[in-house]
Amino acid sequence: MALYPSQEWCDKWKDALNNDPAVAESGKNWGVGFKGSLVFEVSPGSGLEKTHYIFLDAKEGKCLESKMMDDAVSLDPGFYVTGSYGDFKLVVKGEKDFIEMVVRGALKLKGDMGKIMRNAKFVRAVANSISSFPNEYLGE
Amino acid sequence: MSGFMGKILRVDLTNRSVTEEPLPRGDASLLLGGCGLATKYLYQELKPGIEPLGPDNKLIFMTGPLTGTLSPSSGKYNAVTKSPLTGLWGQSGSGGKWGRELKRSGYDGIIIEGISEKPVYLIIENGKAAFKDAAGLWGKNVFDTTTILEQQLGKGFCIACIGTGGENLVRYAAIMNERHRALGRGGFGAVMGSKKLKAIAVKGDLKIPIFDQDAFGAAAKVASDFISESLLKMTLEVYGTSMVLDLVNVKGGLPTRNWQSGVCTYADLINAPSLNEKILVGRKACYACPIACGRLVDIKTGKYAIKGEGPEYESIGTFGSMCDINDIEAITYAHILCNDYGLDTVSAGSTIAFAMECYEKGILNKKNTGGKEILFGDTDTMVDLVHRIASRDGVGDLLAEGTRRMAEQLGGGSERFAMNVKGMELPAYDCRATKITGLAYVTANRGGDHITAYVQGPTFLDIPFLIVEENTIDDVTKENPLEAKVVKNMEDALTTFDALGACKFMGMALMAEDIVPVINSATGWNLDVAGFRLAGERIFNLARAFNVREGVSRKDDTLPKRLLEDPLPDGPAAGLTVDLEPLLDAYYGYRGWDKQTGIPTPEKLRELGLDFVIDKLGE
Numbered sequence: 001m002a003l004y005p006s007q008e009w010c011d012k013w014k015d016a017l018n019n020d021p022a023v024a025e026s027g028k029n030w031g032v033g034f035k036g037s038l039v040f041e042v043s044p045g046s047g048l049e050k051t052h053y054i055f056l057d058a059k060e061g062k063c064l065e066s067k068m069m070d071d072a073v074s075l076d077p078g079f080y081v082t083g084s085y086g087d088f089k090l091v092v093k094g095e096k097d098f099i100e101m102v103v104r105g106a107l108k109l110k111g112d113m114g115k116i117m118r119n120a121k122f123v124r125a126v127a128n129s130i131s132s133f134p135n136e137y138l139g140e
Numbered sequence: 141m142s143g144f145m146g147k148i149l150r151v152d153l154t155n156r157s158v159t160e161e162p163l164p165r166g167d168a169s170l171l172l173g174g175c176g177l178a179t180k181y182l183y184q185e186l187k188p189g190i191e192p193l194g195p196d197n198k199l200i201f202m203t204g205p206l207t208g209t210l211s212p213s214s215g216k217y218n219a220v221t222k223s224p225l226t227g228l229w230g231q232s233g234s235g236g237k238w239g240r241e242l243k244r245s246g247y248d249g250i251i252i253e254g255i256s257e258k259p260v261y262l263i264i265e266n267g268k269a270a271f272k273d274a275a276g277l278w279g280k281n282v283f284d285t286t287t288i289l290e291q292q293l294g295k296g297f298c299i300a301c302i303g304t305g306g307e308n309l310v311r312y313a314a315i316m317n318e319r320h321r322a323l324g325r326g327g328f329g330a331v332m333g334s335k336k337l338k339a340i341a342v343k344g345d346l347k348i349p350i351f352d353q354d355a356f357g358a359a360a361k362v363a364s365d366f367i368s369e370s371l372l373k374m375t376l377e378v379y380g381t382s383m384v385l386d387l388v389n390v391k392g393g394l395p396t397r398n399w400q401s402g403v404c405t406y407a408d409l410i411n412a413p414s415l416n417e418k419i420l421v422g423r424k425a426c427y428a429c430p431i432a433c434g435r436l437v438d439i440k441t442g443k444y445a446i447k448g449e450g451p452e453y454e455s456i457g458t459f460g461s462m463c464d465i466n467d468i469e470a471i472t473y474a475h476i477l478c479n480d481y482g483l484d485t486v487s488a489g490s491t492i493a494f495a496m497e498c499y500e501k502g503i504l505n506k507k508n509t510g511g512k513e514i515l516f517g518d519t520d521t522m523v524d525l526v527h528r529i530a531s532r533d534g535v536g537d538l539l540a541e542g543t544r545r546m547a548e549q550l551g552g553g554s555e556r557f558a559m560n561v562k563g564m565e566l567p568a569y570d571c572r573a574t575k576i577t578g579l580a581y582v583t584a585n586r587g588g589d590h591i592t593a594y595v596q597g598p599t600f601l602d603i604p605f606l607i608v609e610e611n612t613i614d615d616v617t618k619e620n621p622l623e624a625k626v627v628k629n630m631e632d633a634l635t636t637f638d639a640l641g642a643c644k645f646m647g648m649a650l651m652a653e654d655i656v657p658v659i660n661s662a663t664g665w666n667l668d669v670a671g672f673r674l675a676g677e678r679i680f681n682l683a684r685a686f687n688v689r690e691g692v693s694r695k696d697d698t699l700p701k702r703l704l705e706d707p708l709p710d711g712p713a714a715g716l717t718v719d720l721e722p723l724l725d726a727y728y729g730y731r732g733w734d735k736q737t738g739i740p741t742p743e744k745l746r747e748l749g750l751d752f753v754i755d756k757l758g759e
Binding site: 123 | 366369370371372373374375378379383386387389390391411412413602603604606648649
């Protein structure tokens with residue numbers, strides 16, 4: 001079991017993504033002609049003491065990089081997701097659907113929403129992969 | 141002419157006659173069909189200043205070249221008339237299957253004129269039209285009328301009809317097809333009621349000619365696949381249109397207590413997950429729609445037990461937060477009642493919310509309500525008022541006139557919070573939270589309306605429309621005149637869907653480059669993307685010209701004073717109002733309209749091929 005958030009957790013997520021046929025199939029066009037990288041900015045609460053950032057880079061159905069960072073200043077990702085640790089935990093645990101959380105405004109997704117519109121299956125596959133392996137959590 | 145049936149049916153109710161006319165092909169190619177073509181008829185055949193509920197008004201139903209085809213979400217038809225609510229260009233569109241049946245019955249559209257001496261209904265089937273006596277239907281509501289006609293006429297007929305709301309000339313009465321699909325906004329039901337036309341039953345199995353079937357099939361499949369794999373389907377299918385409620389509320393723009401606040405503290409009781417959990421039993425799609433955003437609901441027990449379709453987001457916003465009602469069952473009950481009576485839920489809910497605030501401020505009181513208390517948050521009063529509006533009973537007679545006329549009658553400063561533009565009640569998005577939405581409200585030709593431009597996409601929802609070039613809003617809380625162009629772009633692009641006979645939601649997931657091949661392969665036209673956008677601009681300007689001829693100018697393109705002068709008191713948009721004038725100046729500039737008057741210039745009208753309206757606007 002990996003602690004969310006940690007670099008170990010990021011590594012496991014990368015493995016999960018690259019072993020998921022749904023990600024490979026639905027992501028064939030992801031990152032082609034546009035930046036397919038995402039930054040998740042997770043704000044404190046529910047056991048998390050300070051803001052953390054996870055950088056995920058994906059292209060053509062493959063995860064190229066998944067890493068935990070102290071800040072996002074040097075990054076220029078294609079997409080940016082913000083939310084509280086409590087809300088992210090619900091998604092990582094599989095208790096809430098990522099898209100539902102975005103639709104309800106609990107998580108905020110910024111970037112070229114046209115790309116999200118056209119690649120929604122990939123977004124969902126990536127989100128589903130988050131809860132596909134067991135984790136431990138801060139504050140529990 | 142491919143994509144069209146080639147015939148228009150003209151129905152004279154005064155003389156009980158029907159005649160056929162050829163489709164004006166030149167106009168169809170310039171104005172695409174649907175609301176574009178219908179608006180040209182309306183412009184040419186109506187004299188300015190006529191009474192909307194009198195014999196000189198016309199009610200024009202029109203399909204588009206994609207209606208009834210395999211293009212995605214192509215069940216739409218449009219109607220235009222002179223609106224009894226606004227006194228201006230009235231336009232409304234509806235989904236379901238009625239449009240397809242009308243087209244396959246052999247007619248692209250119907251022009252209804254005159255007034256029948258007695259109640260009648262119309263049957264149209266495979267190139268034949270006939271009048272029938274509707275005395276036995278008059279006084280019945282939509283669900284009963286539809287059931288009776290379905291039983292009498294047999295399988296396959298689609299029914300569009302009015303309920304008692306239309307018979308009683310409620311100024312925002314709707315025409316309902318297939319019970320729950322609505323030509324909702326602007327009072328089309330009242331116009332039909334004034335003509336003593338109870339229903340139109342359509343059925344057809346004629347083939348719609350397609351210019352290049354193989355190319356059309358391929359282009360339609362590409363478009364359909366984009367929709368099927370989109371975020372649009374993923375969200376609307378699961379949550380329906382009420383998915384937007386939370387997004388609007390978190391930006392502080394969910395009108396609450398008749399727009400006295402933009403924050404609804406009980407949103408989680410009336411939002412999409414709540415609806416899904418408590419009352420949703422299924423989903424329903426319009427013709428050829430891969431999404432199925434329609435909600436089938438069933439409230440099994442209690443005083444609001446009812447079964448039917450809906451509510452949409454707008455009904456939840458108007459009957460819910462605007463009336464300060466936190467009961468999704470009561471909201472749903474009021475929504476379905478409106479469908480049965482044939483009432484527009486946006487205007488009905490908004491008008492009730494307005495009455496509640498008038499009562500709160502003492503402008504309405506027991507003396508002028510017939511002893512009735514009208515309190516925010518009172519579910520039974522809300523439901524009771526829907527009944528009274530439809531029958532014009534007691535205070536319902538006043539509410540049946542809509543907020544503008546109510547405020548004129550009541551006075552007492554109530555016009556400040558009569559939340560309408562040009563007489564049309566506003567939908568459930570407070571433009572103080574996203575400023576550009578206010579511009580879209582005042583420039584919509586049919587009055588305060590959310591789907592002419594649907595600028596809520598890039599503002600409240602953070603979802604752009606791919607069909608529109610340049611529709612990004614940088615900071616929704618600021619008035620940026622450069623972004624007035626976004627409203628123009630969205631109005632033009634989305635107007636084309638009303639002309640083509642397709643759902644505007646397609647514009648979220650399809651680019652112009654996706655839809656143009658569908659149009660061309662259906663019709664044989666050689667539209668390019670620029671021509672596609674220009675067609676939308678042409679239709680929009682023609683509708684504006686209709687309104688200008690009725691006396692509209694810049695002075696009418698304005699918001700209720702509450703939105704211009706009263707800051708939102710709380711939430712993320714606290715302290716904000718709308719500074720409209722700089723946005724209007726910029727908008728008129730992008731439109732090529734005179735900045736002083738808001739009237740399209742002769743140069744712009746010539747550029748759009750609308751030379752025939754130039755002299756009329758000068759008169």
